[in-house]
Amino acid sequence: DLFNPVKYFFTSKGGAVVEKEATQTSLNYTYDPTHPVPSHGGNNLMIRCGALNQAEQENRPDVLRFTSDELTEDLAITGGLTATLFVSSSAVDTDFTAKLTDVYPSGKSVLLNDGIVRMRWRKGTAFSADPQLITPGQVYEVEIFMWSTSYIFPKGHKWRVSISSSNNPRFEPNPNNGLALSANGPNVTAHNNVFLGGSQASYMTMPVVQKSQLPKVDVKAVIDRWFDERPASWRENIPKMREAAITSIPSYEL
Numbered sequence: 001d002l003f004n005p006v007k008y009f010f011t012s013k014g015g016a017v018v019e020k021e022a023t024q025t026s027l028n029y030t031y032d033p034t035h036p037v038p039s040h041g042g043n044n045l046m047i048r049c050g051a052l053n054q055a056e057q058e059n060r061p062d063v064l065r066f067t068s069d070e071l072t073e074d075l076a077i078t079g080g081l082t083a084t085l086f087v088s089s090s091a092v093d094t095d096f097t098a099k100l101t102d103v104y105p106s107g108k109s110v111l112l113n114d115g116i117v118r119m120r121w122r123k124g125t126a127f128s129a130d131p132q133l134i135t136p137g138q139v140y141e142v143e144i145f146m147w148s149t150s151y152i153f154p155k156g157h158k159w160r161v162s163i164s165s166s167n168n169p170r171f172e173p174n175p176n177n178g179l180a181l182s183a184n185g186p187n188v189t190a191h192n193n194v195f196l197g198g199s200q201a202s203y204m205t206m207p208v209v210q211k212s213q214l215p216k217v218d219v220k221a222v223i224d225r226w227f228d229e230r231p232a233s234w235r236e237n238i239p240k241m242r243e244a245a246i247t248s249i250p251s252y253e254l
Contacts, residue, residue, distance in 0.1 A: 003078055003207035003209045006018065006205070010207075018158075027064050027196065031095075031166060036056065037166045054101050067157045067158050071158065075152070081113050081115075081207070083143070084141065087202075090190055093174060094134075095119070096119070104189075
């Protein structure tokens with residue numbers, strides 16, 4: 001197989017390690033649907049997209065952060081990304097979101113991938129007429145698929161997984177009331193828990209590969225070719241756009 005799926009367990013002190021903590025604990029936050037985490041970057045069409053700095057979003061009280069140790073060597077990943085969470089809520093329905101970011105030595109936290117799960121459809125029944133609400137206080141195991149990527153975290157950086165319950169307007173906030181999506185109903189504040197360690201240890205699965213397994217790509221040449229193929233109406237803006245594209249690439253990729 002190309003990649004080696006490695007589980008990194010979240011810790012009570014906000015870390016991400018290969019050995020889970022023996023003692024079960026939990027971290028909690030309050031999700032207010034009227035005050036959701038604002039979207040900033042990501043795989044969007046109608047709002048600003050891309051690999052943007054998440055530092056402001058991560059510093060909210062309704063966001064849990066789990067950060068690796070500083071990397072002593074490059075870490076290459078290629079494949080699907082999944083956050084597996086053990087969670088509970090005070091509400092009958094709520095969402096859980098996950099973001100993977102590259103944390104620079106400066107503190108900048110650049111978004112790579114994200115995902116979401118709505119608890120009523122935690123078993124993949126998003127198109128079913130039989131959504132399954134949850135029992136407040138009961139612990140559930142859920143998976144958040146964060147799509148796929150191929151990326152190298154450079155030596156000296158860290159990586160981070162941020163857990164919350166909203167990412168608006170990329171995803172419409174869950175009012176937590178359990179009603180049909182078409183129904184008008186109250187917004188319910190949810191007190192959500194993420195469990196760590198022991199038999200209910202939340203973790204991130206990373207598709208780790210060796211750098212030698214990855215194809216060599218001349219990134220600058222790819223950018224140049226892409227801009228060369230743009231229509232004539234783009235010409236006056238291409239120099240500035242090309243410069244922005246080149247400067248956004250980490251130096252280790254050039």
